[in-house]
Amino acid sequence: MYLLHTRRKGLLFAATFFSIFVSTKCDIQVSTHDLSLKLQEVGHFKVNLVNYNKPDFTLNLIVQHDDIIKLVPPSVKFSPSNRAYEIAVEATSAGHSEITANVTGTNATINVNDIYLRVTVYKNKALDTLSVIIGWTYFVAWSVSFYPQIYINYRRKSVIGLNFDFLSLNVVGFILYSVFNVGLYAIPEIEAQYFKKYPRGLNPVQLNDVVFGVHATVATVLTITQCFLYERGDQRVSFTAKGILGIFAAFLSISLILVATNVLFWLDFLYFCSYVKLAITLIKYIPQAYMNYRRKSTVGWSIGNILLDFTGGILSMLQMIIISHNYDDWVSIFGDPTKFGLGLFSVIFDIFFMIQHYILYRHSNYEEN
Template identity: 55%
Template sequence: MDLKIRLLLLKFIIVFVSAKVNGHTLLQTYPKDITLLLGTNTSFELTLNGHNESSAKVFIFSEHEDILKLDPPYVSLDGWENHTWTIYVNGLNPGLTEIDVNVTDADIDTTQAFVRVTVQHSDVLVIISQVVGWVYFVAWSVSFYPQVFINWKRKSVVGLNFDFLSFNILGFLLYAVFNCGLYFIPYIETEYEERYPRGLNPVLLNDVFFSCHAVFATAITITQCFIYERGNQKISLTAKGILGIFGLVLLTMAILSGVNVLHWLDFLYACSYIKLTITLIKYVPQAYMNYVRKSTEGWSIGNIFCDFTGGTLSMLQMILNGYNYDDWVSIFGDPTKFGLGLFSVLFDFVFFIQHYVFYRNNEPYSELDGSNQPEAPTVC
């Protein structure tokens, strides 16, 4: 056979196979996300793109059959070409689920045929949850400034623990790196989509704003430590050791990501895990320092009021959403976020008791100097 004819035949086969896979056997759904009230109906479209010669059946099902009723539960292709079916959805019980499809013809591409569905009790609860979310967002954002104000008013940072500040700046910096990486860097967004093809990017614009603002506000407080009276306060050896371990972990993860042993997404997750760890330990040095000094002078209780408000409302929002979507598993099945909020609120109670009960109106027994600077306890 002539070489040119062989090349033309090979080209024809490649074009035919490509068209078969990419253009003629693709099932898609629109929209990808739908929300409906309990007991109501909505619909989505199931579309066959391109030419089809099979009489395959497409079975449409929900991961949680008790949440939804689908009508029809299946369709027959029967040689349809560029055809769209309307699938009706009835909300039976509140919850979160995903609609998927199974096709009897393995050549049909179904990777884009899925719908994320939320069935909720009430639209009013959604609005209340959103309002609560914005209130705790504002409370947490404002919480940095009572300490800045009291430092400025006293022209002193004596009583503000430097270990707490060092943990805080690193924690919020890592949180900002995580949020900005997932929100602004297309390469990392692509990594996330490839790893979780049906997941939604967990980072929103308000997450980016809050974390970057937290770094800025904490940096202001640290700057005050250099210009106002601070006695002989310094970062303890314990805190330096913990920060060194965190730095070593981050450096190792960065190197492994840089040489393509790990993905940069894994590096961002390492940043988020260290941030969670810091949230668990960062209040310990300040509470211990207050105990040693038998005073809360220099430590702003306004910061704690704002933090308590934010943490309480954050947990309230999770409870409201848990009821509205019957999604208690996200709280108690994976307790990280709820547990961290609860832990922060419990520490706020410790500070309230120190400030208003144990050390109310107490002056510190002695100013901090090199001989009585309390070392932070080992907190890891």
């Protein structure tokens, strides 16, 4: 009798465990997580029920911004016999919106973590294409901008007029920029940390970001190498620049120690690298501008570099404005102005350099024999 009772308890436990296991494994999946639609266009995605044999329940789709998209139907009733539905998405205004979900009408454990959909609605496909073209154009302009300075140094066999503080800040900035891009793009563990922190985000680093950063570092190192090969006069890196770089080095060294002791993640360290890069971008033009002012000349400082940098900066901001207009996403500029502000700051300095070269010191911009 005791043996029979024990067997019944065992079977009941096994049945309960199996029921919990099945309900835990049950989930709902969507056919896509990203959908791009033109204004007034209707798109579709599918939702599928997996591993379910319990009573019926209702899946409720939640729209983040119901003024941007409309779902038909907004909810569906799943059952063991009805496991798949197609949902229509109507784009009613430009912008970005997310779709999430919850379930009602059941006590079963149903995983809806896979139910999220990012929907972007644009006004004009031509503007979308134009923004891509502009993006690659300013990428090329910024990439080529390093070579006029390299050529001038080679032709003159001299780097007099090229500020060494600018070069030292620039190379450190691009190294840190490359570390951030390569780490987030090419190291799976760091990318996993990013998606854990932003589970519904997109990796912000693209291949062209990696290529540009590495190329910029190599080109700047080549320019620094010319400083050891060609005439440089009494130019050297100032104590001020060394002090600033020392502060940045101490900050990043402490960050590395905190990563090594598991206080911070590698992702945090990469973001600290990006913050230092932003700080360097804000100050790196000042030494060269002051040097031109002190010498009352821009000889040795490539105006071609400035013109290409100016072109890239203008096109970068233009792309942001086009995207903001096309998607009604002005928050990306005015809500988080870092990228736009840095582009504007660079353009302002480029204009100042052009004024120095073509107006203030145009009569002194010649080579002495």
